[in-house]
Amino acid sequence: MTPALFRIALYGSLAICLLGLLWRVSTWFHLRVGPDACNVTVFQRLITAVRGAVSVTFSRGLVHVLRAFFVDVVFQNRLFAREKLRWLGHQLILTGFTGLVLVHALASVLAGKLSPGYQPTLDPYMFLRNLAGVMVFVGIAMVFAGRRRQQTGFPQSRRPIDAIFVALLGTILVSGFLLEAHKIASPRAFYRMTDQFIGTTDPEELKPLRALWASEFGVAFDDMGDGIEPAVIAEGRELHGDACASCHAKPTSAFISYTAAKVLAPLSGALDEARADTWLLYLHLFACFIGLALLPFSRFFHAVADPVSLLVNGAAREREFSSAGRASRRALALDACVHCGLCDSSCSVGPLARHLGNPALLPSHKIVATGAHARRRLLSHGIGPDALLVSEGAFQCTDCGRCTTRCPVGLDLADLWEAGRGDLAIAGLPAPSQWVQARSAFAWAESLDSRSTPDAPSAPLASDRRTFSHCVQCQTCTNVCPVVAHSIDTEHGVDLTPQKVMNLLRLGMLDLTLGSRMVWDCATCYQCQENCPEGVRVTDVMCELRGLAYHRLGSVRNPGGPS
Amino acid sequence: MTHTRQDTFDVAVIGAGMAGMAAALFAAERGLSCIQIGNGGGILFASGLLDLMSIHPLAERRKWGFPFDALAALALEQPQHPLARIDATSVRTAFNAFVAALGKAGLPYAPLGKANSDVLTSIGTIKPTYGVPRSMIAGVKALAQRPPCLFVDFHGLREFSARQIVSTLGDSWPAARFQRLQFPGTEAVPELYAAHLARALENVETRARTIDLVKPLLGDAQAIGFPALLGLEHSVEVHAAFEAGLGLPVFEIPTMPTSVPGLRLLMALEAAVATRGVSRRHHSTVDSIVFDDETATIGLIDSPGGERVVARTVVLATGRFMGRGLVADRGHVSESIIGLPVHQPTSRNEWHQRDFLDPTGHAINRAGLLIDDSWRPLDAAGNPAWPHLFAVGSILAHQDWMRSKCGSGLAIATAWAAVRQITRQLYGDCDKAGEP
Numbered sequence A: 001m002t003p004a005l006f007r008i009a010l011y012g013s014l015a016i017c018l019l020g021l022l023w024r025v026s027t028w029f030h031l032r033v034g035p036d037a038c039n040v041t042v043f044q045r046l047i048t049a050v051r052g053a054v055s056v057t058f059s060r061g062l063v064h065v066l067r068a069f070f071v072d073v074v075f076q077n078r079l080f081a082r083e084k085l086r087w088l089g090h091q092l093i094l095t096g097f098t099g100l101v102l103v104h105a106l107a108s109v110l111a112g113k114l115s116p117g118y119q120p121t122l123d124p125y126m127f128l129r130n131l132a133g134v135m136v137f138v139g140i141a142m143v144f145a146g147r148r149r150q151q152t153g154f155p156q157s158r159r160p161i162d163a164i165f166v167a168l169l170g171t172i173l174v175s176g177f178l179l180e181a182h183k184i185a186s187p188r189a190f191y192r193m194t195d196q197f198i199g200t201t202d203p204e205e206l207k208p209l210r211a212l213w214a215s216e217f218g219v220a221f222d223d224m225g226d227g228i229e230p231a232v233i234a235e236g237r238e239l240h241g242d243a244c245a246s247c248h249a250k251p252t253s254a255f256i257s258y259t260a261a262k263v264l265a266p267l268s269g270a271l272d273e274a275r276a277d278t279w280l281l282y283l284h285l286f287a288c289f290i291g292l293a294l295l296p297f298s299r300f301f302h303a304v305a306d307p308v309s310l311l312v313n314g315a316a317r318e319r320e321f322s323s324a325g326r327a328s329r330r331a332l333a334l335d336a337c338v339h340c341g342l343c344d345s346s347c348s349v350g351p352l353a354r355h356l357g358n359p360a361l362l363p364s365h366k367i368v369a370t371g372a373h374a375r376r377r378l379l380s381h382g383i384g385p386d387a388l389l390v391s392e393g394a395f396q397c398t399d400c401g402r403c404t405t406r407c408p409v410g411l412d413l414a415d416l417w418e419a420g421r422g423d424l425a426i427a428g429l430p431a432p433s434q435w436v437q438a439r440s441a442f443a444w445a446e447s448l449d450s451r452s453t454p455d456a457p458s459a460p461l462a463s464d465r466r467t468f469s470h471c472v473q474c475q476t477c478t479n480v481c482p483v484v485a486h487s488i489d490t491e492h493g494v495d496l497t498p499q500k501v502m503n504l505l506r507l508g509m510l511d512l513t514l515g516s517r518m519v520w521d522c523a524t525c526y527q528c529q530e531n532c533p534e535g536v537r538v539t540d541v542m543c544e545l546r547g548l549a550y551h552r553l554g555s556v557r558n559p560g561g562p563s
Numbered sequence B: 001m002t003h004t005r006q007d008t009f010d011v012a013v014i015g016a017g018m019a020g021m022a023a024a025l026f027a028a029e030r031g032l033s034c035i036q037i038g039n040g041g042g043i044l045f046a047s048g049l050l051d052l053m054s055i056h057p058l059a060e061r062r063k064w065g066f067p068f069d070a071l072a073a074l075a076l077e078q079p080q081h082p083l084a085r086i087d088a089t090s091v092r093t094a095f096n097a098f099v100a101a102l103g104k105a106g107l108p109y110a111p112l113g114k115a116n117s118d119v120l121t122s123i124g125t126i127k128p129t130y131g132v133p134r135s136m137i138a139g140v141k142a143l144a145q146r147p148p149c150l151f152v153d154f155h156g157l158r159e160f161s162a163r164q165i166v167s168t169l170g171d172s173w174p175a176a177r178f179q180r181l182q183f184p185g186t187e188a189v190p191e192l193y194a195a196h197l198a199r200a201l202e203n204v205e206t207r208a209r210t211i212d213l214v215k216p217l218l219g220d221a222q223a224i225g226f227p228a229l230l231g232l233e234h235s236v237e238v239h240a241a242f243e244a245g246l247g248l249p250v251f252e253i254p255t256m257p258t259s260v261p262g263l264r265l266l267m268a269l270e271a272a273v274a275t276r277g278v279s280r281r282h283h284s285t286v287d288s289i290v291f292d293d294e295t296a297t298i299g300l301i302d303s304p305g306g307e308r309v310v311a312r313t314v315v316l317a318t319g320r321f322m323g324r325g326l327v328a329d330r331g332h333v334s335e336s337i338i339g340l341p342v343h344q345p346t347s348r349n350e351w352h353q354r355d356f357l358d359p360t361g362h363a364i365n366r367a368g369l370l371i372d373d374s375w376r377p378l379d380a381a382g383n384p385a386w387p388h389l390f391a392v393g394s395i396l397a398h399q400d401w402m403r404s405k406c407g408s409g410l411a412i413a414t415a416w417a418a419v420r421q422i423t424r425q426l427y428g429d430c431d432k433a434g435e436p
Helices: A003-030 A035-039 A042-057 A061-074 A077-082 A084-105 A125-149 A160-185 A187-197 A207-216 A230-243 A255-273 A276-297 A299-316 A323-336 A342-346 A350-356 A363-374 A385-396 A402-406 A413-426 A432-437 A441-449 A476-480 A498-506 A510-514 A517-521 A527-531 A538-557 B018-029 B040-045 B067-077 B088-104 B134-145 B162-172 B194-200 B204-217 B235-246 B260-275 B407-427
Strands: B003-014 B034-037 B117-120 B126-129 B149-154 B176-181 B223-227 B250-253 B279-281 B285-291 B296-301 B307-316 B326-328 B333-335 B389-391
Touching: A003 A042, A003 A276, A003 A299, A003 A323, A035 A323, A035 A413, A042 A061, A042 A299, A042 A323, A061 A077, A061 A299, A077 A084, A084 A125, A125 A160, A125 A255, A160 A255, A160 A276, A160 A299, A187 A207, A187 A255, A207 A230, A255 A276, A276 A299, A299 A323, A323 A363, A323 A413, A342 A350, A342 A363, A342 A402, A350 A385, A363 A385, A363 A413, A385 A413, A402 A413, A432 A517, A432 A538, A441 A510, A441 A538, A476 A498, A476 A527, A476 B194, A498 A510, A498 A517, A498 A538, A510 A538, A517 A538, A527 A538, B003 B018, B003 B296, B003 B407, B018 B034, B018 B040, B018 B088, B018 B260, B018 B307, B018 B407, B034 B307, B040 B260, B067 B088, B088 B260, B088 B407, B117 B134, B134 B223, B134 B235, B134 B250, B149 B162, B149 B204, B162 B176, B162 B223, B176 B204, B194 B260, B204 B235, B223 B235, B235 B250, B260 B279, B307 B407, B389 B407
Parallel strands: B003 B034, B003 B307, B034 B279, B149 B176, B149 B223, B223 B250, B307 B389
Antiparallel strands: B117 B126, B285 B296, B296 B307, B326 B333
C-alpha cells in the first residue's frame, strides 16, 4: 500500500469517526425525551453539563467519579454482579481489543517510541498479538452464548449496521491472523527480506539459512528436498544470528498464526503467486478503517457512551437531576444502552408480551422506540399500527423498576419510560385509561351500539351469568373499595360503584360498563373480591372488562388499528 | 402441584360465619390446635347485636324480656331445638367468653345481664336483643327514658335516615328531633357509604370537624344518635372522642346490612382467632372430606397449589342456604360437602306456607342436619355419620333463628357445646389447657 493511499484512508476514516462522535455526542444535548425536556434549551443543557463536570472535578465528588471509573467502567462491577459469563466475555473483548489497538495498531506511535527495540516479529509482541486476538474471539463467542441463553421469545432489537460492524470485526481478526500466517510460510517474503538485508536472493547461496528457516521458522519452500544435514542448519544459524535474529523470534509463539501457517504451507506458493500478502493487508486495513468510520454510528458507540453514563451516575449519586440534566441524561441513555437484553429477561410484563405477541412491551425494544420517537421517526406517517403497538407496550409497563435495577450500565430506565409515555400522550397516544375517560360511559356505549368487533377477546367471566348469580347486591365491594372512598366528586370520581358494575352485568348491559371510570380507576387491590361474602370475582371481572374495553373502544378510537 | 400438610390439627372448622368463628375461637381457647377454612363475609350481614332468644313460640309471636326464661320454655316445648340441648349455665359461659374475646379485639360490649335490651333499628322500630355493643348502649338507656334527643344523619348516606326514625317514633318519643349534616369533604359526592365515613372518622381532623358541625345543633338534647359509622378499627377511640367533644351520651344506631358494625365484628373475630393461633384458609373452599378411623383429610380448592388438611375432628359450620352449607334444587335440599341426609319436608309443596308472612315461618326454614347428643350429624340410619364429625350453627335442623331472633345464640352456644364435646373426646374430661 502506498503511503499516500494509507494516509488518505486513515485520515478520512478518522475524520468520519470524529465527526460522527461529535454528532452523536451533540444528540445528548438536543434530543428531547419527555415533556419536561421541551422546557429547556440546548444551551441550558450544555451549560448544566459543563457546570456539573467542573463542580464535580473540584469537589469531593471527584472521589466518587474515580471510584465509578475503576469499579463500574474498568471492572464492570454491575455486569459482574449480574452475569459472570458475559462479564468475562466482555472483559476478554475489552482487554484483547485494547491490547491490539495499543500494541499493534498504534505500534508506530506507541510501542515503537516507548521500546526502541520494538519489532512486530519479536516476542513478546508476536505472542501478545495472538493472545489478544484469541481473547477477542473467545469473548465475542461468550457474549453471544450468554445472549442465546436468555430467550424472551422475541428476536432482539438489532440494526443492520450492528451486524456489519460485527462482520468487520471478524474480518479484521481473521485477515490479521491469515496475513501473519501467510507471511510466516511465504518463500517470497523470505527472499524479499534476504534481498534487503543480505543482498542476495540466490537459493543456493542462501541454502543454510533456508534450511534453518524451513525447519524452525515455518517457511514453506517447495524446493528444499528431504534430509537436511544438521551441519547445514548450524551454518544457517550463524548467518541468521548476523542478519535476522535482531528482528525475528521463532514464530511458534504466534501460536494461532503459526498453526495456520502449517495448514496453509501447501498453498503458500499459490498464495505467493496470487499476491495474497497484498490483498490480505488491504482487507485488514480497510476493514479497520471502515470499522473506525462506522464506530460512532453502530451499537459499539456504547464504548463511549457507557463510560460517560456511568461516570455521570457516579458524580450524581443520590442527587436529584435538574430538568436540563434529566433531559441530557435520557438522551445519553439512548446511546448508552448496549441492547444486552438483561432487562428483557427480568421484565415483569415479559409473559404478557409473549401472550400479546407484542415485543414492544420489552424494555430493550421500548428504548429503541423511545429513540425513534425522539428522532421523529415513529410517527412520521401518523399513528399507524406500529405506533399503536409501541403505545400498548409503553402503557402495559407496571413501573416495577426491575429493568432499572438489572441494567448493567445503570441506566435510569424507569425515568425513561415515564418520559416516553408523556411524549406518546402528547403525540395523540395517551394511556388507555386517559383516552377511555375522555368520554363518559354512556357516550362510549352509544358509539358501540352500531359496531360489532368480532376480533375482540372473549370475556369468559363477564359473559357468564354464573359469575354474578350469587351476587346479592349487599354493597360490601363498594364499602371496602378505596377508589370509591377517595372519590371526591362526580366529575372526576367514580361514576359506578363496583356493586353497580356487577349489577349492570347481571342485567346484561355490559357495553355500559366498558367506559366506566370505576373499571378504569380500579386499583386492582382485590379488596372487593377478598371481602365478597358470595365469592364473586369482582376484581377479576374489572380486569377482564378493561381488556375488552381496550379492544372494543380502541376500535372505535382508532379504526383499522390492531385490536 | 399438590402440597400435603404434615401437621394433624385437633379440629378443622369448616365455615367462617358466626358459628365457625365461635367454634375456632373456643377451640383455640381450650388449647386445641385448630384450622379454619372459609370466607368470613357472611358476618358482614350481622348488625353487631348478639341475639340470644326473644320470640317463642312463633305462632304467638311472644316477646321475652328475659332470654333464659325463653330458653327454659323452649326446652320444655321444643326439645329438638338445638338450643334446647344446652343448659343455661353453658349458654351464659359461652356468651361471656365470646364477648370477652371481642372486647380484647377492640370491640367491647356492654356487660351481659339477665335481660334483653330494646334497641332502635335504622327504620325506627324496636328490636329486643341480648348482647349490645358498648357504642350503642346509651341508645338503650335513651329509648327507655325518651329524653330530648337529637338524631343525626348525612346528605348522600342512603342507607340511614334520621328523619324516618323520628317519624316512625312519632308520638312515642315527642322530644326526638333530627338533623341532616354535610359530612366534611363530601360536598360534591352524591352518594356516601357508611364504611367509608367510618374510616374517614378515624382521621382526627375529620372527626373534629364533624363534632364541630354537631355542636351548635345540640339545644336541649340529652343524648345524640348517629348512624353506626363512628370509626372502624378504632371505634372505641372515635366513640369516646364524640362523647368528650359533645359532652353528652352518644349512641350508634345499626344501619342496613351490610353495615359498619358487621364489618367491625368480622375484623374483631378475625383478629381474635388469629391471635389465638388458629390457622386460616379463608380463600379456600372444601372440595372433599375423606374420613378414616382416626382422622379426616380435607381437600381444598382455590388454595394456592392445592392443599390437603388433616384433622382429628371436623366441625361443620357451613350455614344454611346463604352460606351454602345447604343447597336446594327444584325439589330437594342437600348438604353441600359430605352429602349428609337433610331433615326436610317430604315434598316441595310443603316447603312454604300459603301466606308468605305467616308468623310461624315455613317448614323449609327448619330444614337442616339432625344430630345426636354429642353434636354429631346423623346418617340415613339415624346413627352418627362419623365419630369425629360435628355440626354447629344454622345448618342444624328444628330451628328458625331469623324468626326466633336467636341467630347469635344458636351460633355461639352450639359452637361452645360442640367444642366442649370435642375436647372431652380428644383429651378426656378436662380441657387440654387443664381447665375443668
